[in-house]
Amino acid sequence: MSWLRALKETARSGLTVERRRLEPAIAARGALGLALVVGFSLALFGPAVAASSAFGAFQAAIATFQRSWRPRPTLALASGASLAVSTFLGYLTAAHTVLFLALLVLWTFLSGLAWAAGPTAGIIASSNVAIMLVTVTLPTSVATAAGHAAVIFAGGVVQAALVVLLPVRRWGAQRDALADALAAEADYARRLRHDPVAPFDPVPLMTARNAAAVTPRQARTRPAELYGARGLAERIRPVLASLADPAVGVPEEGPARARVREVLGAAGEVLDAAAHAIRHGEPVVLRPPAQAALRNPDTVTILRGPPRRAALRLVALLDDVVETAEPRTETAGTKETAGAAGTGRRAHRTRPTLIGLAPVVLAKARAELRPDSPILRHAVRVSAVAAAGYLLGGWLPFGHGYWAPMASVMVMRPDFSQTYARAVARFGGTLVGVALATAVVQSAHPGTYLSAALAVLCAFGMYLLMRTGYAAAQVFVSAYVVFLLGMAGAGLGQTVRDRVLLTLVGGLLAMLSYAVYPAWETPRLRGRLADWLASVGAYAAVVTARYADPAGPASPDVREALLRTRAARVAWQEAVARATHEPVRHRGLSHAAVEQAEHALAEFGRVVMLLEAHLPEHGAPPVPAAATLAESLHRSAERGAKDVRERREPRWDDLRETVAAWSAAPPDHFLLDKGAVLLLGCLEELTTALAESRRRR
Structure with missing residues (x-):
């Protein structure tokens, strides 16, 4: 795909409003928590502290909307605590440009690595960096900064408490x-x-x-x-x-x-x-x-x-x-406990607590510290762009230059299509939101409480439309920041042109960084295909081995092999989806080869599933010939995966010899005899797809 077409496709996806189910009750709960925090802070501490607490409550509510299976109060507390720490550390170094720049680079690099733990952690970490760039401009002393950090965390506590007190469709x-x-x-x-x-x-x-x-x-x-x-x-x-x-x-x-x-x-x-x-x-x-x-x-x-x-x-x-x-x-706990006592096995899949999750996240982040890791490349990109945007925003004669790095951090993602789509959508949404909000502030001159009310209203609109399109949400996010800063008396002299141009600078930096230091998925498609082939081959070998040594239909090794196969297949499909929008050549796998290879391995997996559906019961007579087929499948899949990675046409001589030997004396099981032929046919279709792709290069 050419760069022009890639930009067009990603821009279209970023500006498209997806029609999904709205959640007005949850949006209203988030806005209520924000209103309580802002109103209480205004009454007791004044506009500056209210703005800090509002950012904490706002970000905590966003965290509860993320696609995570953890309890929503936990997400709100984690978001509030991490934002409070980020803001306090940011203020301690804000007076020294070099120190703050070093902290900004470190914090954005860690936020980039946080994507290794999943999109929820990545989004929360990126948002913390973006909001930190704004909130560090509000305090005037270390003690005040500590107070601001405390009220930011309090905002997360309020949102967590509302989730508990006002549950909306629990579970x-x-x-x-x-x-x-x-x-x-x-x-x-x-x-x-x-x-x-x-x-x-x-x-x-x-x-x-x-x-x-x-x-x-x-x-x-449960x-x-x-x-x-x-x-x-x-x-x-x-x-x-x-x-x-x-x-x-x-x-x-x-x-x-x-x-x-x-x-x-x-x-x-x-x-x-x-x-x-x-x-x-x-x-x-x-x-x-x-x-x-x-x-x-x-x-x-x-x-x-x-x-x-x-x-x-x-x-x-x-x-x-x-x-x-x-x-x-x-409750499920009663049933599960009884089941566990009767079987001596774990009754449910466990999820570690946030404290127990820390070593897991560290291990995942450490595993991404390799040159070919897209997560590491994203961390390097986002930290470099944030630093460049901060310096450039301060050098430009607009004031409040944090709009540039804030825009960059918020739009950047580990893959090309999301980064470019969000950059275009954010610019469009920011243009509308900032223009409308700044026009209201400069023409109507709303007071402190009216600005706070308008900010809460914009937050409700953002929560409501959060899942309908990134551009639509950005209209309300941008207006929310303008009204909140106006409430605190900050940035009142900044015009629409200043904010829009700084946002454009941040978006352009984000887009340029991916062009200069990319992490294309297209060249890795062969590796993803090889991983899928190796996992589905291992799944086939484990299943057929059970016919030679029956151990019951619920064998753990069969289950684990199936899960690995599914994970590899989904990784392949996600890689293909990302590669579709990348402006690079296929480098060994044409679009036709991708479709044919995917069909071949999907059909291979379906045949293995049929074999699994008829696994012999425990104690059933074994089929000795199945052991030969299992070994042949294992060797063929390993060699074939290596050939795919090294851009060679895979051969299936071992499996072909086994099928040929069975033509004279088939095994005493009709499904194995048919299954071996079907499996070989799927692998040969894969070879044909790769050979055709090589000839078209």
Whole structure:
């Protein structure tokens, strides 16, 4: 993609308003917390302290909107505390340009590394740096600065307290994640009726798994219906695939296929009903036709062999889903404790506390300290840009030059498309917001309390539109800063032109930094593809090895291999999405090769899932030939991944020899015989895709 087209695409995405569900109650709660903090601070301490406390409450409320599975009060407290520390340290060095510049570089570098811990930590850290640039201009002494830091933290405490006292849809994010996973499987069941080999996107299941991890405090209050349904959804997916696939199930046409379509349709209705019940905390309501379709005795008489076993197992799993989704009065902690006592195993996925998370974050940040890390490159970029913007803003004859570095820090992200999209959107939003707010301040001259009220109103608008588009939110953010500074008597002489030009300078610096020191995803696509190939090959080897040594369908090693495969697949898909908007050549993988290679490995994973769906029960007779296939798959995947990384065409001689040897004496298991042929075909399709891409270069 050319630079012109890349800029056009990223600008369009940054200015597009996404139509998502608004959350007025949560927005009103955040604005209420801000109003309480500003009003109390104004009455007792004056406008300057009120402005500091307002920034703390404002940032704490933003933290509660982030996509995180941690308790919202914890996020608000963490945001308030980190902003208070940042502001106090910033003021201690603000009088000395060199010291403050050194602190700014260090703080922005650490905020860049914070993205290694996830987007929530990265956004909070970046916002702290941006707000620090504003708040350090307010205090007049060290003691006053300490007081400002205290009220900033108090703003976070107030927002945390309101989350506890005025809960809005408690456990709503976790309910949505689990309901989305069940709804995705319902859609998958319906698509399988018309396309027996339809693909399935595992992202909803991965999101639900992340949402299921809880801290010890959360485990004591989690609703019972949020416990257990995710594990059932994981087990349902391969059963649906094996029931529909004609390679291991019923023929594509005939009475058996009609029966399978009816069962799949009923399964979709049941899963949708369970998803609705979990999302809204209501009882499960099932339509009688769906229940009759699942209990139809024709299932046993028409279907034979593996399809019949799959259908019966599906009905049993759906019964468990319905039972689990029903709201109950006991807490999940009671049920989980009983389950743990009975099995001797951990009953739920645990999430470390914030204190326990510190060594994990440090380990992740340390792992990113390598030259090829996009997180490290982002940290270097953002720290250099912040320093350059601070110096340039101070040199330009506009005053209050912090607008330039503040804009840079707020728009910069580890990848190209988000940085450029946010830069364009921020400039557009800032232009409108600053123009309107400055016009109001300079024409109407609102007093202290009216400016505070207008700031709170702008904050409400920002919270309300926060998830509808970055540009729309920036209109209210910019106006909020203008009114708040006007309340404190700071920046009253700065014009619209000054603020807009400084924002433009900051945005241009951010965009220029990515052009000078990029971290393109396109050249790394082959590595991402190799990682996916290695993980899905290991998954296939583990699954087939279970046929040689049956250990039950819930083998931990199979589960872990599946999770690694999903993570590698999502990493590949995210890399492809980022590379699509980058203005660089494919460097070894054309767009057609990307699509064909993704299809090949997705199909490979689907075949392995069919093998997993029919894993032998514990104590079943072993299939010795499966050990040979497992070893062949393991060697082929490792060698193939190495070939992909080194830009060679992968060969599958080991697997081809195994399949050829089975042509005369196939193993005593029909699924292994068919599965080996299908797996080899998928890998050969991958080789074809890479060969075509190489010839087109």
